[in-house]
Amino acid sequence: MLLSATVGLLFTGLSFGVTPEQTATLHWYQSGDPGFDFAVNGAPFGVAFDGAHMWVTTDQNKVIKIRAADGKVINETLVGTKPHGVAFDGASVWVANSGSNSVTRVLAVDPDATIGSDPSTVLATIPVSGSPEAVVFDGANVWVTMGTGSTVAKLAVDTNTVVANYAVGLNPKGIAFDGTSIWVANSGSGSVSKLRPTDGHLLGSFHVGSQPNSIAYDGTDLWVTLKGSNQVVRFTKAGVIVNTVAVGTQPTGVAFDTANVWVANSTAGTVTKVGPLGAPAVIGTFQVGTTPLGVAFDTSFIWVANSGDKTMSKR
Numbered sequence: 001m002l003l004s005a006t007v008g009l010l011f012t013g014l015s016f017g018v019t020p021e022q023t024a025t026l027h028w029y030q031s032g033d034p035g036f037d038f039a040v041n042g043a044p045f046g047v048a049f050d051g052a053h054m055w056v057t058t059d060q061n062k063v064i065k066i067r068a069a070d071g072k073v074i075n076e077t078l079v080g081t082k083p084h085g086v087a088f089d090g091a092s093v094w095v096a097n098s099g100s101n102s103v104t105r106v107l108a109v110d111p112d113a114t115i116g117s118d119p120s121t122v123l124a125t126i127p128v129s130g131s132p133e134a135v136v137f138d139g140a141n142v143w144v145t146m147g148t149g150s151t152v153a154k155l156a157v158d159t160n161t162v163v164a165n166y167a168v169g170l171n172p173k174g175i176a177f178d179g180t181s182i183w184v185a186n187s188g189s190g191s192v193s194k195l196r197p198t199d200g201h202l203l204g205s206f207h208v209g210s211q212p213n214s215i216a217y218d219g220t221d222l223w224v225t226l227k228g229s230n231q232v233v234r235f236t237k238a239g240v241i242v243n244t245v246a247v248g249t250q251p252t253g254v255a256f257d258t259a260n261v262w263v264a265n266s267t268a269g270t271v272t273k274v275g276p277l278g279a280p281a282v283i284g285t286f287q288v289g290t291t292p293l294g295v296a297f298d299t300s301f302i303w304v305a306n307s308g309d310k311t312m313s314k315r
Contacts, residue, residue, distance in 0.1 A: 044305035166200035206239030
């Protein structure tokens with residue numbers, strides 16, 4: 001049975017009271033304080049927001065819980081090896097451990113804990129296969145891409161087990177939920193796959209370009225970064241490409257801030273802001289740390305995980 005959420009979110013429907021729109025756009029209705037940069041313990045990779053905290057995976061085989069308001073590290077929790085993607089389900093954080101072929105479920109606990117005094121509780125470690133990369137919650141189940149294969153795994157949150165594995169394209173990386181369907185960015189196939197959440201049925205496969213990496217939903221359309229062509233592509237739920245925008249070199253992470261799309265350019269050390277949604281163009285490109293990978297929105301600020309210099313940027 002799912003655990004009740006205790007992180008102060010304004011839940012109103014679905015599991016934990018999260019609406020499909022909130023789940024799909026990761027919009028948890030909170031606020032923060034002005035931006036800054038700060039060091040973290042290890043090279044950060046993935047980042048997710050739980051309504052009050054940022055959760056960041058690092059090469060120290062940990063997920064770090066950081067208070068979004070002021071950047072204070074609340075605790076660090078050991079997970080599997082080479083943790084990459086991370087997602088929040090309303091009560092727990094799920095981490096894809098690419099080096100140990102597992103997914104770790106961590107309970108979000110005492111917001112006033114300090115390192116070593118009250119580490120977040122590991123609820124389960126679930127074996128999967130094929131170097132898990134990215135994670136998403138669809139309001140009922142958790143989905144994980146298998147980066148070295150051509151499948152995604154669906155995990156049941158009530159039993160902490162793999163429900164099934166479903167075929168997608170080659171080397172699936174990023175994954176997103178649009179409130180109705182699961183979308184997977186297949187780096188090796190240059191495509192995105194659309195799946196029905198109830199049974200994993202493949203609803204469509206659409207060519208988008210060279211090395212699609214991360215994917216995000218803006219409430220209407222989807223955006224995928226093309227690492228091989230230094231672009232971000234916007235496409236409809238029918239798989240029709242609407243816009244292609246040039247960004248920085250080797251774009252990886254992408255996030256939506258309710259008005260604009262932000263892209264982390266891994267070899268440029270920058271993030272690119274793209275908007276407005278009606279006729280998207282580059283609004284600005286901003287310096288962050290070296291090798292930015294993951295990016296997430298806390299409802300007021302964009303957070304960027306800079307793997308190269310072991311920092312987080314808040315913009």
